[in-house]
Amino acid sequence: MLWYKSWLDTRxxxxxxxxxxxxxxxxxxxxxxxxxKLLQIAPQNVGGVFAQQIRESVELAREYRGYVWSNWFxxxxxxxxxxxxxxxxxxxxxxxxxxxxxxxxxxxSRPRLLGIRAATGLxxxxxxVFAPSLLIPLLSPAIRQSYGVETALIHSACFFIAVSVxxxxxxxxxxxxxxxxxPLLIALAIAFALALVDKLLxxxxxxxxxxxxxxTYFRTGHxxxxxxxxxxxxxxxxxxxAVANIVRRDF
Amino acid sequence: MAERLIIETIDLWxxxxxxxxxxxxxxxxxxGSICGFLGRNGAGKTTTMKILLGMARxxxxxxxxxxxxxxxxxASLEIRRRSAFVSEEKELYSYMTVDEIIRFTAALFPRxxxxxxxRYLRKFELPLTRTIKTLSRGTRTKLALLLALCRxxxxxxxxxxxxxxxxxxxxxxxQALVRHGGGEELTVFFSSHQIAxxxxxxDHVVIIDRGRxxxxxxxxxxxxxxxxxxxxxxxDAPQTTFRAPGVERVVRKGRVLTVLSSAxxxxxxxxxxxxxxxxxxxxxxxxxxxxxxxxxxxx
Numbered sequence: 001m002l003w004y005k006s007w008l009d010t011r012x013x014x015x016x017x018x019x020x021x022x023x024x025x026x027x028x029x030x031x032x033x034x035x036x037k038l039l040q041i042a043p044q045n046v047g048g049v050f051a052q053q054i055r056e057s058v059e060l061a062r063e064y065r066g067y068v069w070s071n072w073f074x075x076x077x078x079x080x081x082x083x084x085x086x087x088x089x090x091x092x093x094x095x096x097x098x099x100x101x102x103x104x105x106x107x108x109s110r111p112r113l114l115g116i117r118a119a120t121g122l123x124x125x126x127x128x129v130f131a132p133s134l135l136i137p138l139l140s141p142a143i144r145q146s147y148g149v150e151t152a153l154i155h156s157a158c159f160f161i162a163v164s165v166x167x168x169x170x171x172x173x174x175x176x177x178x179x180x181x182x183p184l185l186i187a188l189a190i191a192f193a194l195a196l197v198d199k200l201l202x203x204x205x206x207x208x209x210x211x212x213x214x215x216t217y218f219r220t221g222h223x224x225x226x227x228x229x230x231x232x233x234x235x236x237x238x239x240x241x242a243v244a245n246i247v248r249r250d251f
Numbered sequence: 252m253a254e255r256l257i258i259e260t261i262d263l264w265x266x267x268x269x270x271x272x273x274x275x276x277x278x279x280x281x282x283g284s285i286c287g288f289l290g291r292n293g294a295g296k297t298t299t300m301k302i303l304l305g306m307a308r309x310x311x312x313x314x315x316x317x318x319x320x321x322x323x324x325x326a327s328l329e330i331r332r333r334s335a336f337v338s339e340e341k342e343l344y345s346y347m348t349v350d351e352i353i354r355f356t357a358a359l360f361p362r363x364x365x366x367x368x369x370r371y372l373r374k375f376e377l378p379l380t381r382t383i384k385t386l387s388r389g390t391r392t393k394l395a396l397l398l399a400l401c402r403x404x405x406x407x408x409x410x411x412x413x414x415x416x417x418x419x420x421x422x423x424x425x426q427a428l429v430r431h432g433g434g435e436e437l438t439v440f441f442s443s444h445q446i447a448x449x450x451x452x453x454d455h456v457v458i459i460d461r462g463r464x465x466x467x468x469x470x471x472x473x474x475x476x477x478x479x480x481x482x483x484x485x486x487d488a489p490q491t492t493f494r495a496p497g498v499e500r501v502v503r504k505g506r507v508l509t510v511l512s513s514a515x516x517x518x519x520x521x522x523x524x525x526x527x528x529x530x531x532x533x534x535x536x537x538x539x540x541x542x543x544x545x546x547x548x549x550x
Contacts, residue, residue: 005355102343107328107329
């Protein structure tokens with residue numbers, strides 16, 4: 001029943017996220033023929049950091065595999081999934097959910113409560129990342145293109161492990177603040193700041209977004225094990241800090 | 252034989268950001284009693300209940316429920332397995348229906364009483380399919396009580412259980428508590444601002460003021476020991492100090508001297524004979540008077 005409660009706490013965020021991401025994935029695939037036409041009139045000689053990146057995206061889009069990676073894993077999924085990772089991380093936490101005192105009066109330990117809540121959120125995040133990403137290989141034949149299921153799975157796995165850092169961060173912040181807004185805003189501000197650094201420094205080696213998009217796998221075929229391990233460690237650290245915080249605090 | 256205590260606190264202190272919510276609270280609630288917990292707003296009633304249930308940790312001192320240390324996470328689980336709590340706000344999961352929250356709670360308590368569930372569903376006229384956010388405060392209170400009463404708990408801890416209820420429903424709830432408490436192996440520890448409620452159903456009373464228990468004991472004993480003694484003199488009442496034990500307050504007004512005693516009247520009446528009063532009148536004191544007297548003593 002605790003799983004069920006956890007599902008009820010998060011279901012709207014999850015379902016809205018799933019709907020949006022599935023639509024976004026479908027749109028990414030189905031607009032590719034139009035993108036190909038637009039590539040012919042794309043300007044070649046513009047300057048500046050962002051223009052360079054646009055030019056790079058244009059170059060990547062000439063090949064379907066590059067287009068999917070650039071538009072889906074590096075942009076659309078990165079933006080939406082980060083947002084929903086934060087939203088799922090902050091949903092239904094003890095301090096600001098109605099009935100917190102009722103929950104705490106039940107014979108359930110606080111670590112178990114948090115464990116179930118985190119597991120539910122991560123399971124939902126897993127679906128949010130994998131389901132739309134797997135829609136891409138399924139829809140691609142509709143535009144006479146193909147995209148490997150294995151590639152989609154590897155990118156999704158890397159993405160899920162990296163984006164879980166934002167989930168865990170939001171989860172931790174939710175145990176610190178009693179209102180639902182500050183954890184949400186702080187986690188989103190951090191995600192935005194990291195994205196800005198990533199854009200300005202052109203995806204430095206330590207960038208979480210670089211791990212998220214599995215750029216090394218796309219460019220060289222090597223899975224970014226170091227980045228994935230660091231991401232998993234950061235997530236675990238945030239999670240244990242959240243548990244330690246909730247165990248010691250008064251309600 | 253000593254009474255078996257279900258709740259016991261010894262020199263319990265709790266400080267929140269430098270504010271002392273509890274200041275050496277000593278509390279003894281015997282098994283099988285219905286104990287009313289009285290105190291003004293901010294006296295420390297809710298803090299005490301939260302410490303007993305492991306929601307807050309004491310700064311110092313001990314809190315024991317069923318003989319288990321309330322500040323131990325493992326023991327606290329066992330305490331919550333054997334007890335039920337209704338908070339003052341009666342906050343439940345607003346998005347669940349009445350039926351869902353009953354099933355959710357029942358699943359966590361192996362001794363859940365289906366017979367009581369049916370009885371209270373009928374008695375409280377709870378709409379199973381309505382979501383909790385659409386319920387009135389009174390109906391939410393009734394639902395919270397159902398969830399507490401059906402757990403097969405050995406201890407009910409209720410924070411203002413009748414707040415938000417109309418007088419008829421409040422009476423119904425009180426009667427349910429008395430029936431439940433009387434017919435089961437159950438201890439009820441409840442806070443209330445309604446002294447009449449405590450007077451009506453409690454057999455033990457604890458009055459807390461500024462984080463300390465100022466009065467504690469069986470209600471019958473309190474009623475027996477508290478007396479108001481009125482002496483009327485021919486002239487102005489004399490200035491005097493009583494040596495007899497239990498003198499809580501002495502008020503002089505014209506020819507009348509009134510003494511409030513917490514240890515019966517005999518010793519005081521005997522001592523006052525030397526003052527040659529014209530008449531002596533000894534009257535019992537209500538719980539309301541005892542409460543007002545004990546919480547205003549330091550003002």
